[in-house]
Amino acid sequence: MNGELLKISDLKMYFRVRDVSSWLGAHRSLKAVDGVSFGIGRGRTFGLVGESGCGKTTVGRTALRLYRPTDGSIIFDGADIAGLSDKEFFPYRRKMQMIFQDPFTSLDPRQTVGDIIGTPLTVHHLVSNRSERAERVKELINMVGLRSDHIGRYPHEFSGGQRQRIGIARALATMPEFIVCDEPVSALDVSIQAQIINLLEEFQEKFGITYLFISHDLSVVRHISHRVGVMYLGRLVEAGEVNELYENMLHPYTKSLMSAVPAADPEAAKTRRRIILEGDVPSPLDPPSGCPFRTRCREASAVCAEQTPPLVDVRSGHMAACHKLSIKG
Template identity: 60%
Template sequence: MTNKKILIEVRNLKQYFSINNHLGEKSFVKAVDDVTFNIYKGETVGLVGESGSGKTTLGRSILRIYEPTSGQIKFDGVDITNFNRKKLLPYRKKMQYIFQDPYASLNPRMTVSDIIGEPIDIHNLASSKKERADKIRELMSLVGLNTEHASRYAHEFSGGQRQRIGIARAIAVEPEFIVCDEPVSALDVSIRAQIINTLEEMQDRLKLTYLFISHDLGVVRHTCDRVGVMYLGHLVELVETEELYKNPLHPYTQALLTAIPEPDPDSAKKRNRIILSGEIPSPVNPPSGCTFRTRCPYAKDICAKKEPHLTDYGNGHFASCHFAGKLKEISK
């Protein structure tokens, strides 16, 4: 991308959830642990990683749905980390969230026009009933819904159509940034591409910036400009999409890619094959040093002692591994 301008800046973000164990003792789930990265205007950054790695928590923390434990979040240069509700309201409008499950996230007792109209009302975006109705119709047709269905209830729609309602609700407030949290995972495989196309079309038309959370490395490859890989609350690799698939530097990324078929035989040959063993450790009590070391086939003494940090290995290819770029040599 040329002429890159930063929209979202995340610095040393920590999101710890306090929990009580069965003895009533307090401990912390380190859901997001010291994450630092930027999102540039107009780009789509993918976020991948196993279940429980902290993708949703990171997305929600950026939107300030949660109160961050520590660190900093800037939107277009403005530090919003400690903004109260009132000061956050204009940023709530600039930043939106699209949920994974369109069945759970839409109130079935609300009509489409209630659902899309709600954010219009909250942010006072229509000055008359007619303007409000016109806006709702316009949004419905923009996302590919039949405008005659405005008074139907959410439960009357299929999954794909419900996700279109969710998209219309998110873009109703003319946001600049949207966190799409597994927007197609709950949908039928046959309609996933259509919803992805709608999201991409909205991005082009409305100049949107996306954080795109997904389990599906195939979808990410198709949709994202850059991809971040999360493991146990840490961002372990961040790089332009094609480079991630061609030249993954972190052993965890290599393991994730081992699990998916590689259409390009040259890339496939160059890749290290890593089969992950064991379960993801608990984010309450993560391993010392590098949190991936307990499942890493390359782990050495230093990995238990020293925590690696996300480092630029050239051309904005970030990885956090003591042996990034040297894995082939140390495995010999």
């Protein structure tokens, strides 16, 4: 490991939304991401997990500057890209790419596969003429396990798994150093999921690509990640090296989240004690005071309503944000 490629510090992303309950249509801010910090080592995978609406996708999109962050810094390869203008950011776009969740809507239905993969090559002046571009597209399409005769076809002619391969080829076209994978296998069948995961791992080994892997599927995240962060209501509540985190969970939310995952093992399902959370995730428009998880937490005490617990290093790199832990020591 040679240093961090990406370092996000105290990232905040607020969206302005109209308050429908107000007569004058006043605006309120929806704190989708509220002070998230983490780093990703070069050539490593950081898995970001959480339930829908926890802000994990917003973190990924903001890291790629698809949104302009409200506050905080995003250090990529030594430079802060958080405040750059679109023009200043352009050279970084080549180095940072994204693979989307839905292989059905993330490919333009009116472009051929060759155009979809070739466009980034042209935009970033990575090829000097048509034949060079065609050659490179062919190379990319073979790399993701499709055939050269697929180049002239349109997205609707492919299955979900094949489309996700096209999306990966498009992301790889600019030879990026960093790829945000936003739920890349969630829309696929399990037998196809494994194909795509193996493909992503293969490219990491070959090209040393760094991934931010966003998913709600805890077993997939465990499989692919080196380090994992757990988000709840716009905040990182726990982060650590993958095995350390999965085996010694510290935060009550992480514990209940993990215990809710049904394992493909009927015997374990019978014996395992589940922590079943009550209620739903609170609205990010109106988050609870103090710790965001306190309304569903069994161990919540008075201090949890008053102060937001900071993310502290509990043991050598394993961090958690919970008052229980800081009281203990």
